[in-house]
Amino acid sequence: MPLNESSNTGAHSNIDELYKKHRIAMEGEVRSILSGKSHVPAGAFEDFVEDIEKKLMITFDAFVSKDSHSLASDSIKISQRSKRPAHADAPRPLVFPSVDLEYARLAEEHSDRNITIEVNEGESKNLRIALSDFHAPLVSKINIIVHKGASLKLFELFISDSGKPSINLSLNRLTAEEDSTVEINVLHNEGASTNSLHFSESNLARNSRVKLNTALIGSKSSIVRNLFFIEGEGAYFEMNSSMLASKEQKFDVLNNSLNSGKESTYFGDVRAVLSESSAAFLKDMSGISPHADDVKAYIKERAMIIGERARVSMLPDMSINENNVKATHSAASAPIDTEGIFYLMSRGLTQHSAESMVLEGFLSDSVSRIDEAVAKSIILAHIYEKIRKGSFGSTVERNIEGMWLLPQKSQFDMFSGGMKAYGDAEESGGAQGGKTGLTYSQNNDDTKVVL
Amino acid sequence: MILELKDVHVEAGGKEILKGINLKIKDGEFHVLMGPNGAGKTTLATAIMGSPKSKVTKGSIMVDGKPINDLPTDKRAKLGLFMQFQNPVEIEGVGFVNFVRSAKEELAGSVNMKEFMDSIKELSERLKFSEGIIGRNLNQGFSGGEKKKAEIMQMALFKPKIAILDEPDSGLDIDSLKDVAELINNLHEKEKIGLLVITHYSRILSYMKPEFVHVLYEGKIIANGGTELISKLEKEGYTSML
Numbered sequence: 285m286p287l288n289e290s291s292n293t294g295a296h297s298n299i300d301e302l303y304k305k306h307r308i309a310m311e312g313e314v315r316s317i318l319s320g321k322s323h324v325p326a327g328a329f330e331d332f333v334e335d336i337e338k339k340l341m342i343t344f345d346a347f348v349s350k351d352s353h354s355l356a357s358d359s360i361k362i363s364q365r366s367k368r369p370a371h372a373d374a375p376r377p378l379v380f381p382s383v384d385l386e387y388a389r390l391a392e393e394h395s396d397r398n399i400t401i402e403v404n405e406g407e408s409k410n411l412r413i414a415l416s417d418f419h420a421p422l423v424s425k426i427n428i429i430v431h432k433g434a435s436l437k438l439f440e441l442f443i444s445d446s447g448k449p450s451i452n453l454s455l456n457r458l459t460a461e462e463d464s465t466v467e468i469n470v471l472h473n474e475g476a477s478t479n480s481l482h483f484s485e486s487n488l489a490r491n492s493r494v495k496l497n498t499a500l501i502g503s504k505s506s507i508v509r510n511l512f513f514i515e516g517e518g519a520y521f522e523m524n525s526s527m528l529a530s531k532e533q534k535f536d537v538l539n540n541s542l543n544s545g546k547e548s549t550y551f552g553d554v555r556a557v558l559s560e561s562s563a564a565f566l567k568d569m570s571g572i573s574p575h576a577d578d579v580k581a582y583i584k585e586r587a588m589i590i591g592e593r594a595r596v597s598m599l600p601d602m603s604i605n606e607n608n609v610k611a612t613h614s615a616a617s618a619p620i621d622t623e624g625i626f627y628l629m630s631r632g633l634t635q636h637s638a639e640s641m642v643l644e645g646f647l648s649d650s651v652s653r654i655d656e657a658v659a660k661s662i663i664l665a666h667i668y669e670k671i672r673k674g675s676f677g678s679t680v681e682r683n684i685e686g687m688w689l690l691p692q693k694s695q696f697d698m699f700s701g702g703m704k705a706y707g708d709a710e711e712s713g714g715a716q717g718g719k720t721g722l723t724y725s726q727n728n729d730d731t732k733v734v735l
Numbered sequence: 736m737i738l739e740l741k742d743v744h745v746e747a748g749g750k751e752i753l754k755g756i757n758l759k760i761k762d763g764e765f766h767v768l769m770g771p772n773g774a775g776k777t778t779l780a781t782a783i784m785g786s787p788k789s790k791v792t793k794g795s796i797m798v799d800g801k802p803i804n805d806l807p808t809d810k811r812a813k814l815g816l817f818m819q820f821q822n823p824v825e826i827e828g829v830g831f832v833n834f835v836r837s838a839k840e841e842l843a844g845s846v847n848m849k850e851f852m853d854s855i856k857e858l859s860e861r862l863k864f865s866e867g868i869i870g871r872n873l874n875q876g877f878s879g880g881e882k883k884k885a886e887i888m889q890m891a892l893f894k895p896k897i898a899i900l901d902e903p904d905s906g907l908d909i910d911s912l913k914d915v916a917e918l919i920n921n922l923h924e925k926e927k928i929g930l931l932v933i934t935h936y937s938r939i940l941s942y943m944k945p946e947f948v949h950v951l952y953e954g955k956i957i958a959n960g961g962t963e964l965i966s967k968l969e970k971e972g973y974t975s976m977l
Contacts, residue, residue: 627823627826646827
């Protein structure tokens with residue numbers, strides 16, 4: 285597959301139309317699902333902003349342009365933040381309608397509690413969390429704080445197969461303090477009736493190192509919005525994202541990064557495999573602030589298309605405001621390589637096996653960058669299962685090193701039904717319904733986990 | 736096993752490349768196919784293996800008297816045919832050992848992992864892979880010579896009945912050429928693998944003992960004979976055969 289070439293599959297107008305149609309359909313469905321579970325009364329927008337800032341410190345604020353066709357109407361505004369991304373105001377194609385921020389608001393309104401995960405200074409911890417929407421819409425808000433010199437490996441497994449229309453909303457905020465090391469591995473394998481919306485913000489201090497590895501293989505529709513603020517000098521952020529879509533699945537992903545720290549690094553690798561009538565809209569926006577000397581920023585988007593109906597739209601974009609930097613971006617899409625298939629078949633592999641092997645290799649090349657062995661093996665197992673069997677949202681219980689799902693629970697609860705967690709700390713909290721392997725405390729609506 | 740081509744015409748890229756090839760190879764025999772650039776040598780190899788890009792428009796490719804024109808590539812491999820590629824593709828993320836094990840399982844039904852890994856290690860040492868082969872992706876980051884060695888290593892592991900080797904000598908230094916030639920000779924003698932070695936030059940043939948030599952020119956076999964043809968070609972060139 286040629287690199288350093290931008291290419292889209294399908295006429296531009298067609299994919300824009302598809303995108304719009306998909307967004308309207310998804311929005312209607314999400315609202316319909318949530319309206320049946322409005323146990324948290326919707327507050328005024330101001331209350332929402334205040335509340336979310338207090339609890340989660342993430343602020344998503346719609347940057348609504350009066351002209352809906354304005355090039356800037358897709359931008360994200362980070363309110364009450366002095367370091368607003370320089371590229372947020374830059375003219376861009378319409379890729380991020382402000383309705384996404386409504387989803388963030390919905391997530392907040394319908395959330396049961398906040399979860400804060402902290403790793404104390406100098407400590408090194410490993411935590412695995414499984415989250416599912418088996419019985420009710422799942423809403424999770426997780427605030428992760430890794431203190432100075434600490435290390436955290438976190439695995440979030442989103443899984444379900446309820447067979448009923450459902451919704452999975454998550455808000456993650458990461459604060460990586462000075463000299464900390466963080467690896468967050470996320471697998472989304474929700475069922476074909478689930479709509480997923482995921483928002484995250486990461487803030488990196490001096491000399492911190494963060495790797496975010498995500499695999500998106502489930503859900504009927506997924507919207508992902510990530511914000512990476514690489515603010516500290518010498519900070520390093522790496523994102524490896526793998527997507528595998530089939531049937532009618534739609535993925536809509538926007539990664540927005542800002543390097544403002546000197547000698548900081550951003551590395552983004554996005555890969556997608558699309559088959560049948562699936563579609564992906566991939567946008568990677570990287571900004572480099574003025575005076576951010578010696579920054580390195582790389583964006584790579586690649587897609588493999590199988591069949592004539594799958595579609596991908598890729599948009600890597602950079603806004604560079606400093607001369608002394610190294611920055612590259614590339615995007616490439618291609619059908620599966622027939623020469624490669626012929627080669628593998630000449631060794632006795634059937635066409636299906638050969639194609640599966642090529643697809644697995646394409647995605648596992650990205651997954652192989654995961655350091656945490658358990659997360660890597662689970663993610664690969666799910667990818668292989670989907671490639672080989674075409675299924676997703678698997679209910680197969682995967683009791684790997686203490687983490688599993690309990691599909692029989694009837695009551696939605698973060699720690700007993702919808703969410704299971706396993707970590708390397710002793711349990712001493714007062715959780716309901718079984719072992720979590722965590723030390724945590726609960727105070728009304730909030731849960732704090734100290735590792 | 737007998738591989739036989741009867742009046743085979745092949746089209747590639749909308750152009751007729753092969754124009755009536757007749758060839759018969761039995762397991763245990765050693766054939767060489769020589770010809771200049773563009774003669775159709777690689778097209779012949781890929782047509783035998785069933786590449787969708789090399790379309791047989793007329794004639795029959797047969798194994799043990801049965802036509803295989805419509806047989807998928809993997810089924811041809813399972814019959815016992817093997818092709819060493821001139822430029823094997825690089826496939827990212829697919830481990831060499833994992834791939835070879837999967838292929839071996841397809842061909843042999845099952846694999847004794849200990850014996851398999853022992854063979855890999857022994858062949859890796861014998862072929863002098865400077866960085867080893869374990870832990871590396873399929874042909875990714877391989878030098879030209881390593882790619883050739885990896886192909887011959889696969890032949891040694893799969894033990895086909897008839898192998899078509901498309902320029903096994905290109906990209907190899909003199910020492911590597913000897914190593915590769917020795918392994919090919921060894922497999923031919925011990926396993927009775929039938930060989931069709933495709934080459935431009937006689938360099939590798941100085942380490943081998945072919946029995947039959949064929950000359951392909953502009954899509955047609957213009958000469959058949961023994962090793963005397965190699966000497967003649969060296970002295971007089973391909974056009975002397977016309």
